[in-house]
Amino acid sequence: MASRSSKSRMVFNVVNYLFLMLMAILCVLPLINVLATSLSSSSAATAGQVTFWPVEFTLKSYEFMLNKPEFLRSVWITVQRVVLGTVVSMGLTLLIAFPLSKTSSRFRFRTLYVWLFVFTILFNGGLVPWYLTIRNLGLLDSIWALVLPGAVPVFNVILLINFFRGLPRELDEAALIDGAGHWGTLWRIYVPLSLPAMATLVLLTVVGHWNSWFDGLILMNSPTNYPLSTYLQTVIVSQNLTTLTADQMKDLAELSNRTVQSAQIFLAALPILLLYPFLQKYFVKGLTLGAVKG
Amino acid sequence: MKFKTYFSELPLHLMILPGLITVLIFQYIPMAGLTIAFQKFHPVKGMFNSDWIGLDNFKYVLAMPDFGQVLWNTVFIAVMKIIAGLIAPIVVALLLNEVRVSAFKRSVQTLIYLPHFLSWVILGGVLINILSPSEGIVNQFLNMLGLESVFFLGDNSVFPFVLVFSDVWKEFGFGTILYLAALTGVNPALYEAAVIDGANRWKQTLHITIPGIFPIIILLATLSLGNVLNAGFDQVFNLYNSSVYKSGDILDTYIYRLLLDNAQFSVATAVGLFKSLVSFALIGLSYVLAYRFANYRIF
Numbered sequence: 078m079a080s081r082s083s084k085s086r087m088v089f090n091v092v093n094y095l096f097l098m099l100m101a102i103l104c105v106l107p108l109i110n111v112l113a114t115s116l117s118s119s120s121a122a123t124a125g126q127v128t129f130w131p132v133e134f135t136l137k138s139y140e141f142m143l144n145k146p147e148f149l150r151s152v153w154i155t156v157q158r159v160v161l162g163t164v165v166s167m168g169l170t171l172l173i174a175f176p177l178s179k180t181s182s183r184f185r186f187r188t189l190y191v192w193l194f195v196f197t198i199l200f201n202g203g204l205v206p207w208y209l210t211i212r213n214l215g216l217l218d219s220i221w222a223l224v225l226p227g228a229v230p231v232f233n234v235i236l237l238i239n240f241f242r243g244l245p246r247e248l249d250e251a252a253l254i255d256g257a258g259h260w261g262t263l264w265r266i267y268v269p270l271s272l273p274a275m276a277t278l279v280l281l282t283v284v285g286h287w288n289s290w291f292d293g294l295i296l297m298n299s300p301t302n303y304p305l306s307t308y309l310q311t312v313i314v315s316q317n318l319t320t321l322t323a324d325q326m327k328d329l330a331e332l333s334n335r336t337v338q339s340a341q342i343f344l345a346a347l348p349i350l351l352l353y354p355f356l357q358k359y360f361v362k363g364l365t366l367g368a369v370k371g
Numbered sequence: 372m373k374f375k376t377y378f379s380e381l382p383l384h385l386m387i388l389p390g391l392i393t394v395l396i397f398q399y400i401p402m403a404g405l406t407i408a409f410q411k412f413h414p415v416k417g418m419f420n421s422d423w424i425g426l427d428n429f430k431y432v433l434a435m436p437d438f439g440q441v442l443w444n445t446v447f448i449a450v451m452k453i454i455a456g457l458i459a460p461i462v463v464a465l466l467l468n469e470v471r472v473s474a475f476k477r478s479v480q481t482l483i484y485l486p487h488f489l490s491w492v493i494l495g496g497v498l499i500n501i502l503s504p505s506e507g508i509v510n511q512f513l514n515m516l517g518l519e520s521v522f523f524l525g526d527n528s529v530f531p532f533v534l535v536f537s538d539v540w541k542e543f544g545f546g547t548i549l550y551l552a553a554l555t556g557v558n559p560a561l562y563e564a565a566v567i568d569g570a571n572r573w574k575q576t577l578h579i580t581i582p583g584i585f586p587i588i589i590l591l592a593t594l595s596l597g598n599v600l601n602a603g604f605d606q607v608f609n610l611y612n613s614s615v616y617k618s619g620d621i622l623d624t625y626i627y628r629l630l631l632d633n634a635q636f637s638v639a640t641a642v643g644l645f646k647s648l649v650s651f652a653l654i655g656l657s658y659v660l661a662y663r664f665a666n667y668r669i670f
Binding site for chain 2 (some may be wrong): 086089090093094095096098100101102103104105107108110111114122123124125127128138168169170173175176177179182184185186190193194197198199200201202203204205206207209210211213214225226227228229232252258259260263284287288289291295309310313321322335338339341342346349353356357360
């Protein structure tokens, strides 16, 4: 009896390990295929000979991309939005979360404020009024259109509120006795203590800004103002070739659309892949930040 | 005394002010702007001064021949995604829970979390690449097995399932995190007692592990109710094309084309208002249910 159950257990284990391995491989195999295509010659790529290893290895597609002014310009715009957006939205998140982490008896308007923020998760004006509001403010084609509309990430605010509430209440009282005001308490006690939580939120915000493409598509009239993700969206998905110069057209003919597109996809994913080890370290923490509460 | 407490709370109000102004401008003004759903929008007169026409925009929307189809597509795709997206992470989390080699477990986790962090622009590019009928690696694999090529992104009978499958592919790994966290909270003494009672691994899973994570399953299931009209704009927009509008066009992409291709501001707003209202009711309901059954509060 015992041996039969251990035998079936072994069969289960083997199948289980194989299945999980297959799932894990399936998650990255498509990316490897794209990477291999981007490093292959155009003839091999168009003939569909590339699987998971480059055929007739070449870096030509990457050279082409890195010499393309539109591409470099969009990278620069993305860098700007990531830096500005992260600074602004972390600042606002911190300034909102601190007062709202107080109990209602210490900050009497807390409930009203909380509802004002949380209501924006439940209901929104939809695409058209949102677009018209930003247009009426004269923000179209400005970098601030990519930064300000999403500058208060309510979910992050909630995570930080919950984190602050987990800090010992005595710290507040000690600071008060030592004569620190609310600003001093926030800056000298809450900020240093919440650095790991803030690191999580910074990473999530950076990735969010890096990946977001739709605001660029709809709020930037001129393609010269597109951030990288939007630029990629228009060249990869919509296959818009009209922005190419004659020289680039000639280059492209030698290179094949397929290898260049693969190179673009991979270049866009690269920063996320480089950040990934940090992301992985922090995001589990980030998810459980919100979960740990009384 | 009362004045003094107000005074001491003043810095707290000041701290909130910048964020509050941002939210008022970029969230609450657009909500007020929903009024153009009841107006005939005029570009010069603008958001608050166009002429009122009552419910004409809504009548127009309901009379549009493809609106019913779009609504059906939205609900069909979203509900399939909710169900598949609920089951897949549970199964994988339970299987990962049986793994005793922690290095293997960690490697698998590292790889399956990855797609979550890539945008649908990137993954859309990847999928268009690998699903291409002529050069794509998936169809080459099918051909190798002696099967016909499938036009994944151009065939109305396949496209919705490509959406569901690729969405699960992107998110299932990330979805396991919460379940794995819940699994570590199951009391080990229960397993010891079960072994003494003669329960095998399968019985233990059925009677201890699954009941142990049941509250979080219920919680995530109720919260996903709010997504019934959210079929995933980013994904659909980056994968669809005019040949699969019939099966893949959803409310959000429909609104986008009404706005950008036809400049029908008021009609697009009417569709958007419909979506916002239904979603509001569903999300509200889901929070109430989650509070009732899982004692969950978002703040």
